[in-house]
Amino acid sequence: MDKVIIIHKSNTGFTEKYANWIAEDLNCRAVSVEKISLSEVAQYETVVFGGGIHAGAINGIRFIKNNLSLLHNKKIIVFATGATAPIPEEIERFRTANIPTNANIEFFYFQSGLNYENMRGMDKMLMGLLKTFLKLKKNKSDVEQGTQNAIQSSYDCSNRIQIEPLINFVRQSNA
Ligand SMILES: Cc1cc2nc3c(=O)[nH]c(=O)nc-3n(C[C@H](O)[C@H](O)[C@H](O)COP(=O)(O)O)c2cc1C
Incomplete structure (x- = not known):
């Protein structure tokens, strides 16, 4: 084995x-x-x-x-x-x-x-939705602000x- x-x-x-x-x-x-x-x-x-x-x-x-x-x-x-x-x-x-x-x-x-370059279909769409949601959200918590910064681009x-x-x-x- x-x-x-x-x-x-x-x-x-x-x-x-x-x-x-x-x-x-x-x-x-x-x-x-x-x-x-x-x-x-x-x-x-x-x-x-x-x-x-x-x-x-x-x-x-x-x-x-x-x-x-x-x-x-x-x-x-x-x-x-x-x-x-x-x-x-x-x-x-x-x-x-x-x-x-x-x-x-x-x-x-x-x-x-x-x-983001390798992301496809549903995954790309979900990240797009999350980006938009956080961008539009008022009075963001520190975690939300941190997440918004972190998901802007590939790293x-x-x-x-x-x-x-x-x-x-x-x-x-x-x-
Ligand atoms: C739709 C989506 C949701 C994700 N959710 C999380 C998450 O909840 N927590 C996290 O730490 N990373 C999250 N990530 C980042 C992925 O876990 C990370 O890029 C992972 O290494 C991807 O693995 P893979 O390249 O082998 O598919 C998410 C990524 C995508 C595209």
């Missing part, structure tokens, strides 16, 4: 970039969730799944949630990428909202950014250092 596989669901490329960095460090395969079958996943001991945060929810997390019984004998690690700064309270919020409590899943969060604050805790966790648990 092969040891580790990285599976990602990435709309604008950030999660895929992190998945490829993780795969390089762990010397294993990274693959899009659309391109792997459950029977293939069954061949691995450790499954690392990553998705971007969309309005608080991890993109594609249903792959893990819907297949918990098939994955029960594996080590499962989920990572999320998002525009939010990696503040412990926010990370805890993402964990509570997305990670099932009835499974032993380790969770990691990596800050990424926004990529990238992803960096490889952020994956270190996940890499160490996988190495320790497979030692």
